[in-house]
Amino acid sequence: MAIQSAVKRIEGVLAPVVTPFRPDLSPDPDRFVRHCRWLLRNGCAGLAVFGTNSEANSLSVEEKLELLDALVTGGVAAAALMPGTGHCALSDSVRMTREAVRLGCSGVLMLPPFYYKGVSDDGLYRYFAEVIERVGDDRLRLYLYHIPPVSNVPITLELIERLLARYPGVVAGAKDSSGDWNNTRSMLDRFKDRAFDVFAGSEVFLLENLRHGGKGCITATGNVNPAAIGQVFRDWRGPDAERLQAGISATRKIVQTVPMIPALKAIVAHFGNDAQWRAVRPPLVELTAGEGAGLIRDLKAAGFSMPGLG
Amino acid sequence: MAIQSAVKRIEGVLAPVVTPFRPDLSPDPDRFVRHCRWLLRNGCAGLAVFGTNSEANSLSVEEKLELLDALVTGGVAAAALMPGTGHCALSDSVRMTREAVRLGCSGVLMLPPFYYKGVSDDGLYRYFAEVIERVGDDRLRLYLYHIPPVSNVPITLELIERLLARYPGVVAGAKDSSGDWNNTRSMLDRFKDRAFDVFAGSEVFLLENLRHGGKGCITATGNVNPAAIGQVFRDWRGPDAERLQAGISATRKIVQTVPMIPALKAIVAHFGNDAQWRAVRPPLVELTAGEGAGLIRDLKAAGFSMPGLG
Numbered sequence: 344m345a346i347q348s349a350v351k352r353i354e355g356v357l358a359p360v361v362t363p364f365r366p367d368l369s370p371d372p373d374r375f376v377r378h379c380r381w382l383l384r385n386g387c388a389g390l391a392v393f394g395t396n397s398e399a400n401s402l403s404v405e406e407k408l409e410l411l412d413a414l415v416t417g418g419v420a421a422a423a424l425m426p427g428t429g430h431c432a433l434s435d436s437v438r439m440t441r442e443a444v445r446l447g448c449s450g451v452l453m454l455p456p457f458y459y460k461g462v463s464d465d466g467l468y469r470y471f472a473e474v475i476e477r478v479g480d481d482r483l484r485l486y487l488y489h490i491p492p493v494s495n496v497p498i499t500l501e502l503i504e505r506l507l508a509r510y511p512g513v514v515a516g517a518k519d520s521s522g523d524w525n526n527t528r529s530m531l532d533r534f535k536d537r538a539f540d541v542f543a544g545s546e547v548f549l550l551e552n553l554r555h556g557g558k559g560c561i562t563a564t565g566n567v568n569p570a571a572i573g574q575v576f577r578d579w580r581g582p583d584a585e586r587l588q589a590g591i592s593a594t595r596k597i598v599q600t601v602p603m604i605p606a607l608k609a610i611v612a613h614f615g616n617d618a619q620w621r622a623v624r625p626p627l628v629e630l631t632a633g634e635g636a637g638l639i640r641d642l643k644a645a646g647f648s649m650p651g652l653g
Numbered sequence: 654m655a656i657q658s659a660v661k662r663i664e665g666v667l668a669p670v671v672t673p674f675r676p677d678l679s680p681d682p683d684r685f686v687r688h689c690r691w692l693l694r695n696g697c698a699g700l701a702v703f704g705t706n707s708e709a710n711s712l713s714v715e716e717k718l719e720l721l722d723a724l725v726t727g728g729v730a731a732a733a734l735m736p737g738t739g740h741c742a743l744s745d746s747v748r749m750t751r752e753a754v755r756l757g758c759s760g761v762l763m764l765p766p767f768y769y770k771g772v773s774d775d776g777l778y779r780y781f782a783e784v785i786e787r788v789g790d791d792r793l794r795l796y797l798y799h800i801p802p803v804s805n806v807p808i809t810l811e812l813i814e815r816l817l818a819r820y821p822g823v824v825a826g827a828k829d830s831s832g833d834w835n836n837t838r839s840m841l842d843r844f845k846d847r848a849f850d851v852f853a854g855s856e857v858f859l860l861e862n863l864r865h866g867g868k869g870c871i872t873a874t875g876n877v878n879p880a881a882i883g884q885v886f887r888d889w890r891g892p893d894a895e896r897l898q899a900g901i902s903a904t905r906k907i908v909q910t911v912p913m914i915p916a917l918k919a920i921v922a923h924f925g926n927d928a929q930w931r932a933v934r935p936p937l938v939e940l941t942a943g944e945g946a947g948l949i950r951d952l953k954a955a956g957f958s959m960p961g962l963g
Contacts, residue, residue: 368743368783400741400768403748404713431710433678433934438713456936458710458767460803466936473678473935493770495805496936624743625783626766626776626806 353449354558358565359394364622372413386573393427401624421447429454450484457494490520520544550588615653664868668875669704674932682723696883703737711934731757739764760794767804800830830854860898925963
């Protein structure tokens with residue numbers, strides 16, 4: 344397959360959208376669609392639904408397909424979507440990826456299979472290659488999801504090299520959630536001029552990523568602070584870039600004082616005046632009342648708000 | 654719920670049955686049923702289908718349900734089955750566990766949700782409790798699957814304590830695949846007289862486990878060496894116990910010189926004269942020709958065979 348440079352690729356700030364649950368812990372499509380719309384109106388270029396912060400692996404494939412369908416039916420443009428479609432089971436990954444392509448999603452963000460540890464690059468290559476071959480659609484844009492602190496299965500530069508050589512244009516980029524800027528920098532340097540789009544896994548690295556040829560970030564706090572993060576993306580060449588970057592890094596630092604996923608949900612619940620948003624599926628647990636109150640107090644003290652939410 | 658001591662629980666040697674694949678990597682129910690029958694005729698008391706060595710997490714829920722149905726339809730007694738039903742997604746675990754109970758399986762072996770790392774015992778407790786409550790069937794016998802080298806999410810003694818206190822009789826035991834005899838010993842000592850059945854995760858610990866009140870083992874190599882391992886279980890009080898234990902430990906040592914799952918499949922393929930058995934799903938890879946030949950050579954040199962296979 345040749346590189347299909349004519350197709351417009353997504354870039355900018357993407358949120359790995361948090362997934363709302365009803366009191367019985369079933370996914371809530373209405374709240375989900377509303378939050379997605381708010382994100383797109385407030386600075387997000389796209390939505391990496393079904394990411395780590397979405398509790399995607401706490402959802403069945405059927406539950407995810409229903410939410411994806413609700414989004415598209417609810418008027419969210421498929422071109423703004425980069426759903427997570429990587430599962431431990433090849434069959435699940437093929438099913439989700441095929442559906443994402445069928446719906447016209449801009450791309451998919453794929454975890455490696457993460458149950459077995461210490462697997463070889465040969466095995467991972469074969470895994471991604473099987474997904475690509477079985478989906479068998481030139482419209483597929485596959486972004487590799489490198490998040491070793493959680494998956495414990497890294498996506499090495501050598502693996503990317505092999506996949507890019509065989510599937511240029513389809514293998515479209517990566518999200519680097521290693522938390523290690525040196526690794527992101529290595530991806531950027533090694534694959535520049537290869538139509539390989541690198542997204543930082545945190546807005547803390549957004550400005551540096553853009554300065555070195557990266558395309559944006561896919562970041563947890565994009566769920567709550569999209570306008571400010573989006574502004575860094577828009578104005579990164581401007582005189583205020585460093586100050587804007589410092590602002591979003593400071594906000595993230597406040598959020599990070601407590602566990603990220605329940606924190607994001609507590610923030611959406613508070614500023615959207617909708618307590619049901621706090622619900623997480625086990626094995627995660629909600630913030631304690633004290634943690635939640637402290638987080639909101641610190642955010643307000645820093646001037647944080649979420650206008651138009653709820 | 655009261656402890657239902659009247660119900661006969663499974664004990665002895667269980668194999669986490671390897672899953673055969675067709676050339677297109679779809680699961681092969683015919684080969685699966687044949688291998689399960691061979692195992693039950695040759696020393697296995699039960700079958701822990703859909704375990705780590707079954708590549709269970711490389712299968713979709715639908716694929717597993719089809720295989721389980723094929724077994725029961727194929728005449729394998731549900732009372733001999735302890736399927737793995739633990740997934741990252743609560744909804745998947747509930748669905749699989751409910752079906753296992755409906756079919757009359759002796760028990761289920763449940764992994765903790767294994768995507769998020771560093772989760773709290775509160776979150777894990779809530780996870781298992783939700784599964785138990787949602788399945789809502791007194792026939793459920795739930796065995797906790799402690800395999801931190803792979804899952805990276807341990808089942809602590811404190812978690813077991815809490816679950817046992819709330820769900821005695823339903824929480825029926827554990828498989829300890831920590832590889833740490835001291836941990837197995839701690840489980841045995843702490844929960845003796847609590848109707849909590851401990852299975853060693855390797856036959857290397859079988860004799861020690863039985864001597865300290867354990868109920869058997871659930872072991873990878875049960876797939877290929879069930880008769881000899883079953884003999885240790887039967888004769889563990891006899892004068893030959895140490896010698897028999899040394900024999901099965903020596904056989905395991907040979908198998909362990911190469912990656913376990915492709916090794917088991919290569920052994921079944923060779924002694925069953927059925928090369929298709931070698932197939933694994935990515936991210937795993939088959940043994941190289943050299944690895945396979947060396948393994949078979951070493952096993953034969955040690956007098957190993959699989960009579961009646963194939």
